[in-house]
Amino acid sequence: xxxxxxxxxxxxxxxxxxxxxxxxxxxxxxxxxxxxxxxxxxxxxxxxxxxxxxxxxxxxxxxxxxxxxxxxxxxxxxxxxxxxxxxxxxxxxxxxxxxxxxxxxxxxxxxxxxxxxxxxxxxxxxxxxxxxxxxxxxxxxxxxxxxxxxxxxxxxxxxxxxxxxxxxxxxxxxxxxxxxxxxxxxxxxxxx
Numbered sequence: 001x002x003x004x005x006x007x008x009x010x011x012x013x014x015x016x017x018x019x020x021x022x023x024x025x026x027x028x029x030x031x032x033x034x035x036x037x038x039x040x041x042x043x044x045x046x047x048x049x050x051x052x053x054x055x056x057x058x059x060x061x062x063x064x065x066x067x068x069x070x071x072x073x074x075x076x077x078x079x080x081x082x083x084x085x086x087x088x089x090x091x092x093x094x095x096x097x098x099x100x101x102x103x104x105x106x107x108x109x110x111x112x113x114x115x116x117x118x119x120x121x122x123x124x125x126x127x128x129x130x131x132x133x134x135x136x137x138x139x140x141x142x143x144x145x146x147x148x149x150x151x152x153x154x155x156x157x158x159x160x161x162x163x164x165x166x167x168x169x170x171x172x173x174x175x176x177x178x179x180x181x182x183x184x185x186x187x188x189x190x191x192x
Contacts, residue, residue, distance in 0.1 A: 006044055007094070008044065011096035012032075014066065015062070015067065015098055016123055017065060018062050019048075019061075022054065024057065024061075025050065025112050026048050026126060027049055027126050028046070028048045028115075028128065031043035032047070032120050033120075034152065036119065036127055037127075037130040037133060037156065038130075038148055038151035044097070045099060048098075048100055050100060050102065052103060059086065059100075067090050069086050072087060084102060084104065085102070086100040107132075110171075115127060130161075131163055131167045131168050131171075133148070134153070135177075137149045138177050
């Protein structure tokens, strides 16, 4: 055993530094907002969404901080020059994956515009608001994502922080996943 371990926080600090240096509008998505809005849970990667016009600046800034793009997903539209997702890795002994989603939908742009600041891994950062995190997780529909959705609803209820149901309903309808939101509406939705 070589004693190497995953330095998620160290890579997170470098990503935040790159975003700050370049003044890039963004929102962290995935597991990091769940840490703030839902529950403590393990994660081994960092996910964020940025506007298309900042892609080149962010890629260069990440590279300066030792975080290199190794592959990309998409673009789904062959006329688009930008990837849908850039997959980066830190150069640490145990590399940390950083997925950078390029905002190409109105939803992703709204996620960035409505991001809220909260503390994660010792830093105040811009996170997808709880409602946006719920929509992302309902879209993914994996078991751990559904566990995250349950945790966000329960934690927001326990904190007496009402969720924005018009936001949830609008985007669930737009993505065609209103049926996935229905059980949560019955359990956590506003009471008539």
